[in-house]
Amino acid sequence: MVTFLVLSIAFNTLFASCYKIAAHKKCNLDVVNVWMYAGSVATIAAVIAVKGRLAFHPLVFAMGVVAGVMVFFATLSFFYHMKYGQLSASWTVISLAVGFPVAASILAWHEIPNLKQSIGLALIVVALVLFGRHEANGGKRE
């Protein structure tokens, strides 16, 4: 499971780095986003083709569609906000959304963090704010 988590972080880093490339090359982000969704669909379609089967479940399909609508509007809202807002604060706020699944894990699925984990969770907020502060300063210099 740790291997999958590490792989997830590696692929996410590739994903985030591409945003940097897109900004650097002054790409049209609306168009890039649509191609990104196309690339994702092509990738998962390739995975399904290799496996040779796709199990269907109506609830999962509905969850995927609802999540897809949320992905679209979350991205759209963030980009529109970025036209007027500050990257550092915005990115920090979005990163803090990790609080939702953590809260859900504790409240809905009764995962209880021990003392060490609780301190670690509190440190996340501090770390994210520090990153945000750096980006704000860097942005002003640039």
Added chain:
Amino acid sequence: MSLFLLMVAFVLTGLLNVSNKALVEWNLGQYRDLYVLAYYATPLLIGTVMLKIRRQQGDSTDMRVGLLMGFGGALALTCFLLALQGMDGIVAFPVRNLGNLICTATVSIIAWKEKLSRSQKVGIGLSLVAIWLIY
């Protein structure tokens, strides 16, 4: 209006993560390919329609960068759903978040020669301590 949009993005991003967790908790993990397919096909449809309405067109660079991002995004989500099958949410979500932060900062330093400020160095240090504490 701008703050409202940020809040919308914040809440939707949080709910997306909860949705990923729910998929695993409700023992529907074996349908993850269907979930990931619908997760990306839906915004592809909406986005394509919106591009047509706005008559926006990109170039080959937009396409290449987008496709590469899509490759990374789909595999990142698939791997994360697999990781969630065997890990607590209180561990997997924060570790992934902080891991992304550290790795992206490292790539920025190596590839774009970005300099670390003192606060960012402290942020990376705290992130590593947080990962150690949570894991």
